[in-house]
Amino acid sequence: MARKSASGRIGIADVAVKAGVSHATVSRVMNGNFTVDPDIAARVRAAAAELKYQPNPVGRSLALGKTDTIGIVVPDLANPTFQAILRGLSRAAAQDGYRVLIADSFEVSSEESILAGEARRRCDGLVLCAPRMSDAELEEIAPSLHPLVLINRTTSAPNVPGLVVDYGQGVQDIAGHLVELGHTRLAFLAGPPRSASNEMRLKGLETFRAAHPEVEVTMLEGGSDFDTGHEAVDAVLQSGATGILAFNDLVAMGLMSGLHERGLDIPGDISVTGFDDIPFARYTTPALTTAAVPITELGEQAWHQLRALIRKEENETPGSRYQPRLEVRASTGPAKAPRSTVHG
Amino acid sequence: MARKSASGRIGIADVAVKAGVSHATVSRVMNGNFTVDPDIAARVRAAAAELKYQPNPVGRSLALGKTDTIGIVVPDLANPTFQAILRGLSRAAAQDGYRVLIADSFEVSSEESILAGEARRRCDGLVLCAPRMSDAELEEIAPSLHPLVLINRTTSAPNVPGLVVDYGQGVQDIAGHLVELGHTRLAFLAGPPRSASNEMRLKGLETFRAAHPEVEVTMLEGGSDFDTGHEAVDAVLQSGATGILAFNDLVAMGLMSGLHERGLDIPGDISVTGFDDIPFARYTTPALTTAAVPITELGEQAWHQLRALIRKEENETPGSRYQPRLEVRASTGPAKAPRSTVHG
DNA sequence: GACACGTGAGAAAACGCTTTCTCATTCTTT
DNA sequence: AAAGAATGAGAAAGCGTTTTCTCACGTGTC
Numbered sequence: 001m002a003r004k005s006a007s008g009r010i011g012i013a014d015v016a017v018k019a020g021v022s023h024a025t026v027s028r029v030m031n032g033n034f035t036v037d038p039d040i041a042a043r044v045r046a047a048a049a050e051l052k053y054q055p056n057p058v059g060r061s062l063a064l065g066k067t068d069t070i071g072i073v074v075p076d077l078a079n080p081t082f083q084a085i086l087r088g089l090s091r092a093a094a095q096d097g098y099r100v101l102i103a104d105s106f107e108v109s110s111e112e113s114i115l116a117g118e119a120r121r122r123c124d125g126l127v128l129c130a131p132r133m134s135d136a137e138l139e140e141i142a143p144s145l146h147p148l149v150l151i152n153r154t155t156s157a158p159n160v161p162g163l164v165v166d167y168g169q170g171v172q173d174i175a176g177h178l179v180e181l182g183h184t185r186l187a188f189l190a191g192p193p194r195s196a197s198n199e200m201r202l203k204g205l206e207t208f209r210a211a212h213p214e215v216e217v218t219m220l221e222g223g224s225d226f227d228t229g230h231e232a233v234d235a236v237l238q239s240g241a242t243g244i245l246a247f248n249d250l251v252a253m254g255l256m257s258g259l260h261e262r263g264l265d266i267p268g269d270i271s272v273t274g275f276d277d278i279p280f281a282r283y284t285t286p287a288l289t290t291a292a293v294p295i296t297e298l299g300e301q302a303w304h305q306l307r308a309l310i311r312k313e314e315n316e317t318p319g320s321r322y323q324p325r326l327e328v329r330a331s332t333g334p335a336k337a338p339r340s341t342v343h344g
Numbered sequence: 345m346a347r348k349s350a351s352g353r354i355g356i357a358d359v360a361v362k363a364g365v366s367h368a369t370v371s372r373v374m375n376g377n378f379t380v381d382p383d384i385a386a387r388v389r390a391a392a393a394e395l396k397y398q399p400n401p402v403g404r405s406l407a408l409g410k411t412d413t414i415g416i417v418v419p420d421l422a423n424p425t426f427q428a429i430l431r432g433l434s435r436a437a438a439q440d441g442y443r444v445l446i447a448d449s450f451e452v453s454s455e456e457s458i459l460a461g462e463a464r465r466r467c468d469g470l471v472l473c474a475p476r477m478s479d480a481e482l483e484e485i486a487p488s489l490h491p492l493v494l495i496n497r498t499t500s501a502p503n504v505p506g507l508v509v510d511y512g513q514g515v516q517d518i519a520g521h522l523v524e525l526g527h528t529r530l531a532f533l534a535g536p537p538r539s540a541s542n543e544m545r546l547k548g549l550e551t552f553r554a555a556h557p558e559v560e561v562t563m564l565e566g567g568s569d570f571d572t573g574h575e576a577v578d579a580v581l582q583s584g585a586t587g588i589l590a591f592n593d594l595v596a597m598g599l600m601s602g603l604h605e606r607g608l609d610i611p612g613d614i615s616v617t618g619f620d621d622i623p624f625a626r627y628t629t630p631a632l633t634t635a636a637v638p639i640t641e642l643g644e645q646a647w648h649q650l651r652a653l654i655r656k657e658e659n660e661t662p663g664s665r666y667q668p669r670l671e672v673r674a675s676t677g678p679a680k681a682p683r684s685t686v687h688g
Numbered sequence: 689g690a691c692a693c694g695t696g697a698g699a700a701a702a703c704g705c706t707t708t709c710t711c712a713t714t715c716t717t718t
Numbered sequence: 719a720a721a722g723a724a725t726g727a728g729a730a731a732g733c734g735t736t737t738t739c740t741c742a743c744g745t746g747t748c
Contacts, residue, residue: 011733011734011735012734012735013734023734023735023736024736024737027735027736027737028736028737030735031736055734055735056733056734056735057735058733058734058735059733059734059735059736060734060735060736061735062733062734062735062736063734063735063736063737064735064736
């Protein structure tokens with residue numbers, strides 16, 4: 001009879017009893033070890049099937065020293081970028097039989113390293129998206145998190161590949177596109193101050209400024225979401241710029257929404273660009289000119305790098321750099337005759 | 345000296361040696377058991393801190409019979425609805441110290457029950473979003489998945505709460521709104537054929553039809569994403585309807601995009617409605633009239649229900665029903681003089 | 689027909705932790 | 719001052735697997 005073990009769940013012991021063999025033999029059969037007599041193996045399999053036995057993964061994990069699970073730490077699960085990374089990661093990992101444990105830090109970066117540590121201990125490896133964590137802290141915790149893959153960051157700790165999007169090049173491409181359209185007054189609606197990707201954008205803009213001294217580039221404070229863009233309308237108009245580089249698509253959409261409310265025409269009066277090319281970018285009105293980042297692929301690659309690390313293929317952990325692709329849509333157009341600043 | 349255990353990681357044994365006590369005592373201290381002499385406890389804590397000891401969660405899980413992790417099965421991580429559920433679930437669970445393991449079934453419903461079983465075995469409970477799974481299959485696997493919470497479904501298996509959005513009422517509200525605006529010819533752009541939530545919508549429309557025999561309601565085949573909506577333009581126009589109920593916001597956005605391309609004015613020529621009120625719905629042009637579903641809250645409630653089950657508070661597992669709230673925006677307007685069908 | 693050898697399965701250890709059981713010590717109590 | 723109660727820590731038994739170790743049995747060889 002299906003004798004339940006104490007826990008109430010069917011365990012390897014129950015199968016062993018039913019098949020009249022030892023635990024060890026059941027384990028061997030379940031793991032495809034061929035040093036078992038075919039007759040006995042069949043008996044074991046029959047018993048397992050009849051009892052609907054399913055090995056307990058926790059026991060397995062303890063014995064094998066691996067969990068077949070990886071973790072991902074994201075600062076905000078509501079952000080389409082991290083959703084896309086998660087999606088790519090999850091899909092790729094699933095193909096190799098791995099699952100994904102998520103840890104949302106909700107932007108509280110003080111908790112990030114603790115969270116990362118906890119997640120890591122439950123998993124075989126970790127993907128870390130922590131754009132606001134200081135370099136020092138990152139470098140300090142990185143070794144204890146190995147195998148570890150970084151998104152949009154790098155660190156000097158050894159064997160920690162970083163998958164980074166070349167945001168610097170991306171903003172230069174966008175700025176160049178606006179200049180080609182005749183814009184000479186641009187404004188950058190910046191992202192969160194400490195964000196690593198924001199700093200890359202700023203560096204890119206510096207390079208751009210150096211190459212185009214004739215173009216005026218105003219820096220405006222911002223953030224990373226809809227509301228940020230929406231609230232920035234006044235600042236944008238006051239800047240007198242005719243070409244606006246928003247930190248990302250979300251901000252751009254918020255900004256466009258605000259500009260529409262003011263009765264302005266895009267791109268007639270003002271051109272707006274985003275960054276990321278989230279799925280909705282092509283469906284805004286007007287469709288948003290942006291820099292497309294192969295973000296789902298990034299998640300996929302994160303898994304491949306992590307897998308190499310888990311398998312101890314330590315030969316190469318190069319990290320990689322992704323080039324955004326300029327996606328020209330309807331939100332950018334020729335500059336009108338230069339507008340003057342709203343006041344002064 | 346920090347004697348490494350065989351595995352290379354610092355274990356309870358290392359701390360025990362360093363503090364000159366037994367494993368048991370270290371465990372007691374780490375778990376806040378107060379039957380330990382304060383001096384010894386301090387010594388243990390010091391040793392643990394110096395060694396940076398962190399208990400291995402797998403060992404802990406095995407001993408305690410719980411993982412402090414819950415699983416969620418979703419059919420498609422790219423769908424904003426499931427992203428929102430995941431977000432609400434993750435946040436609520438995190439507040440109680442639980443983590444979330446995700447299992448994306450990628451719409452292959454044949455794998456869903458296996459996936460669910462695997463996820464469940466690694467976790468203390470499961471949230472299942474499986475809109476296309478047959479009732480029979482669901483009922484069969486439900487007991488083995490307990491503690492289990494269902495999203496947008498119910499089952500007759502005992503103690504399986506289902507959190508369901510009243511899509512039927514929602515479409516009736518939307519249809520009613522369109523009729524008030526003077527529309528007499530409506531079309532429903534349906535969702536995936538076997539989807540549970542689609543069926544709820546269809547039922548709601550039946551009720552509506554019965555109450556409004558004067559209104560013509562055309563049923564059109566569809567799906568659940570952008571492209572579905574975009575591709576449905578011809579069918580929609582051929583139907584001659586002036587008020588379109590799209591399966592959800594995504595479909596509505598795709599449809600609006602397609603209608604714009606045809607040069608039609610929304611809502612001047614045709615009114616379009618969505619469902620769900622995803623974050624982007626208010627930023628489309630025109631802003632989308634839709635039925636708002638408190639979907640993040642649904643994820644949150646899923647955790648609360650699951651938590652009650654995990655804690656064996658089996659007193660009540662009621663499930664709950666959520667009423668969508670009609671959100672009238674700019675994509676719906678008064679019906680023009682009845683249009684005739686494009687052909688015939 | 690004995691001896692080495694290979695094969696296959698059980699016993700037991702290991703994984704890292706929690707917790708019960710047990711016992712030595714100290715504190716009460718009369 | 720002696721007996722009983724209370725306290726605190728170590729030994730050991732789990733939790734459910736995998737895997738090494740060990741040994742019995744059957745086969746092949748000379």
